[in-house]
Amino acid sequence: WNIICPESRTPDCKVSVRRSHLRKESLPSLGYTRRWISSSSVNSSLTTHYTVHPREKDSRWEGVNMERFTDETDVLIVGGGPAGLSAAIRLKQLANEHDQELRVCLVEKASQIGGHILSGACLEPKALNELFPDWKERGAPLHTLVKEDVFGILTKKYRIPVPMLPGLPMNNHGNYIVRLGHFVRWLGEQAEQLGVELYSGYAASEVLFHKDGSVKGIATNDVGIHKDGSPKNTFERGMELHAKVTLFGEGCHGHLAKQLYRQFNLREKCETQTYAIGLKELWIIDEQKWKPGRVEHTVGWPLDRQTYGGSFLYHLNEGEPLVALGFVVGLDYANPFLSPFREFQRWKHHPSVAPTLEGANRISYGARALNEGGYQSIPKLSFPGGLLIGCSPGFMNVPKIKGTHTAMKSGMLAAETIFKKLKDGNHKPVTKGLHVPEYEVELRNSWIWKELYSVRNIRPSCHVLFGVYGGMIYTGIFYWIFRGMEPWTLKHKGADHSQLKPAKDCTPIEYPKPDGKISFDLLSSVALSGTNHEHDQPAHLTLMDDNIPVSRNLAEFDGPEQRFCPAGVYEFIPLEDDSGMKLQINAQNCVHCKTCDIKDPSQNINWVVPEGGGGPAYNGM
Ligand SMILES: Cc1cc2nc3c(=O)[nH]c(=O)nc-3n(C[C@H](O)[C@H](O)[C@H](O)COP(=O)(O)OP(=O)(O)OC[C@H]3O[C@@H](n4cnc5c(N)ncnc54)[C@H](O)[C@@H]3O)c2cc1C
Numbered sequence: 183w184n185i186i187c188p189e190s191r192t193p194d195c196k197v198s199v200r201r202s203h204l205r206k207e208s209l210p211s212l213g214y215t216r217r218w219i220s221s222s223s224v225n226s227s228l229t230t231h232y233t234v235h236p237r238e239k240d241s242r243w244e245g246v247n248m249e250r251f252t253d254e255t256d257v258l259i260v261g262g263g264p265a266g267l268s269a270a271i272r273l274k275q276l277a278n279e280h281d282q283e284l285r286v287c288l289v290e291k292a293s294q295i296g297g298h299i300l301s302g303a304c305l306e307p308k309a310l311n312e313l314f315p316d317w318k319e320r321g322a323p324l325h326t327l328v329k330e331d332v333f334g335i336l337t338k339k340y341r342i343p344v345p346m347l348p349g350l351p352m353n354n355h356g357n358y359i360v361r362l363g364h365f366v367r368w369l370g371e372q373a374e375q376l377g378v379e380l381y382s383g384y385a386a387s388e389v390l391f392h393k394d395g396s397v398k399g400i401a402t403n404d405v406g407i408h409k410d411g412s413p414k415n416t417f418e419r420g421m422e423l424h425a426k427v428t429l430f431g432e433g434c435h436g437h438l439a440k441q442l443y444r445q446f447n448l449r450e451k452c453e454t455q456t457y458a459i460g461l462k463e464l465w466i467i468d469e470q471k472w473k474p475g476r477v478e479h480t481v482g483w484p485l486d487r488q489t490y491g492g493s494f495l496y497h498l499n500e501g502e503p504l505v506a507l508g509f510v511v512g513l514d515y516a517n518p519f520l521s522p523f524r525e526f527q528r529w530k531h532h533p534s535v536a537p538t539l540e541g542a543n544r545i546s547y548g549a550r551a552l553n554e555g556g557y558q559s560i561p562k563l564s565f566p567g568g569l570l571i572g573c574s575p576g577f578m579n580v581p582k583i584k585g586t587h588t589a590m591k592s593g594m595l596a597a598e599t600i601f602k603k604l605k606d607g608n609h610k611p612v613t614k615g616l617h618v619p620e621y622e623v624e625l626r627n628s629w630i631w632k633e634l635y636s637v638r639n640i641r642p643s644c645h646v647l648f649g650v651y652g653g654m655i656y657t658g659i660f661y662w663i664f665r666g667m668e669p670w671t672l673k674h675k676g677a678d679h680s681q682l683k684p685a686k687d688c689t690p691i692e693y694p695k696p697d698g699k700i701s702f703d704l705l706s707s708v709a710l711s712g713t714n715h716e717h718d719q720p721a722h723l724t725l726m727d728d729n730i731p732v733s734r735n736l737a738e739f740d741g742p743e744q745r746f747c748p749a750g751v752y753e754f755i756p757l758e759d760d761s762g763m764k765l766q767i768n769a770q771n772c773v774h775c776k777t778c779d780i781k782d783p784s785q786n787i788n789w790v791v792p793e794g795g796g797g798p799a800y801n802g803m
Pocket residue numbers: 260261262263264265266289290291292296298299300301302303304305306362384385386387431432433434436437438459460461462508510550551552571572573574578583584585586587589791
């Protein structure tokens with residue numbers, strides 16, 4: 183029997199279950215569920231991953247060598263995004279300035295640094311100016327200074343311009359339009375030049391702990407496992423990386439961060455994190471319509487006023503008439519029939535958008551979740567042996583739709599506080615893994631805190647009267663005039679997964695068919711993300727209970743996972759004997775956006791890392 187803990191919903195949770203409670207009838211009353219696992223049901227089940235079906239109990243794994251090679255470093259960083267790389271760079275800058283030996287290792291799950299990065303992106307260069315005041319001479323790929331910034335409300339047929347007053351959070355004066363993946367690749371080159379060891383194609387799959395409970399490091403994922411969960415002849419155990427301190431910079435909704443929240447109770451004093459999904463495409467357009475440096479944002483159509491979201495369209499100056507465009511939908515939406523992907527496709531047909539795309543060529547597609555909880559949802563950031571940086575805890579400035587500058591600054595502050603502590607000869611560590619609470623103090627004193635505090639009420643104000651438009655009125659009054667100094671802090675609605683209404687209470691949404699010129703279907707879109715996973719491996723979209731997708735999600739919510747996944751991973755198909763439906767998981771399509779882990783109304787999906795290197799292969803998204 184596999185006992186599923188009600189707290190963590192994972193079978194490997196360390197909550198102890200008294201033997202007397204193991205009787206079948208006691209479990210439901212305690213909130214536990216139990217599932218019989220035999221090797222035959224493991225083989226035929228959707229979820230064959232060892233995080234759900236432990237290998238110790240599986241006869242197919244008997245005698246397989248599970249020893250792991252171990253390496254030691256001073257500082258270990260998980261995730262080669264803006265946060266992780268800025269931390270790595272700052273650590274080596276300080277070590278070199280002080281002529282001190284310091285080994286800094288960084289693991290990144292994409293096969294190339296930048297390959298899993300997806301953003302808008304309008305970059306506020308504040309943190310970059312601090313990290314590399316000479317970034318221009320170093321050839322940072324910031325080629326497009328914003329020249330024109332427009333904002334509008336869309337109705338079905340019209341675009342109502344809204345003045346972009348100086349001082350509003352959406353104002354982009356002084357910012358650069360970038361391909362964030364390219365910028366991150368450049369950060370990676372700078373890090374390597376400074377002596378950081380970068381290991382791309384290695385996903386951190388597990389957090390390791392010392393006996394005293396502090397973080398010891400991570401293990402990279404095992405490779406060479408068949409789809410049915412049995413070992414291949416090529417099976418190779420991952421390796422352990424131990425460090426004095428480990429920084430977790432996995433980006434929005436990190437799967438190791440989820441473990442850490444539970445282990446150290448880090449979310450005890452903050453609000454639930456809330457999210458949005460962002461979908462993006464790159465297009466080469468007609469040169470006559472190209473306006474390098476122009477930034478366009480909209481709210482409104484095709485979303486109703488209760489659904490938070492909007493669009494962006496940026497004209498880049500990268501030697502060809504390139505535009506980046508995308509659509510963001512708040513994951514607190516209620517109607518399970520809503521498809522963020524199809525809303526995005528529909529938006530491109532608006533009379534104010536379509537002319538730019540007519541006769542143009544779409545070259546790339548992708549999606550990624552982003553944090554929306556802001557100031558209210560920042561968890562505790564330090565714990566013995568580790569720190570959380572960047573969008574993993576969530577330093578996104580939501581009304582600005584910007585988190586790169588805050589992610590970078592948080593990484594830099596983490597680096598500075600760690601370096602100070604390591605350098606301090608008198609410091610006597612209490613735990614084996616170094617505890618650096620000073621990081622939180624520095625963060626609170628930094629511009630990140632001031633910035634996030636000032637915009638804290640803008641997103642939650644959209645839950646009050648008039649939805650998104652209420653939020654705009656609130657911004658006009660309290661942000662523009664009082665700069666967020668109002669003495670109250672509004673609350674979020676709660677967790678996004680609990681906002682879906684039953685299908686019977688909602689109206690199905692009729693989406694127009696894609697025309698294949700401006701709007702497209704899901705599969706041809708995913709093909710443009712370069713996504714690839716080794717097919718013969720256990721699905722990394724693990725289900726705590728394989729029955730729930732049909733018995734609850736389909737029955738009650740009409741299977742929302744088939745709509746909120748932007749890559750067509752979840753499909754409900756008829757059973758062979760036509761007696762009902764079953765879920766099919768096309769895990770190889772997954773673009774690692776994390777939306778399913780966030781929005782699944784049953785919270786039955788746990789995204790885990792696939793074999794290293796798998797996932798999208800974005801080129802400058
Ligand atoms: C649609 C969209 C539009 C946006 N627009 C803007 C904008 O215009 N301006 C702006 O400033 N910000 C924007 N943002 C936000 C910005 O992209 C993020 O704030 C920023 O990328 C956060 O940096 P990060 O390093 O914390 O995380 P990420 O950029 O997400 O990087 C995390 C890295 O960690 C890796 N990783 C994750 N888990 C593991 C693991 N277990 N093992 C190894 N590696 C791992 C990932 O592959 C990734 O490379 C936007 C975001 C989205 C989704």
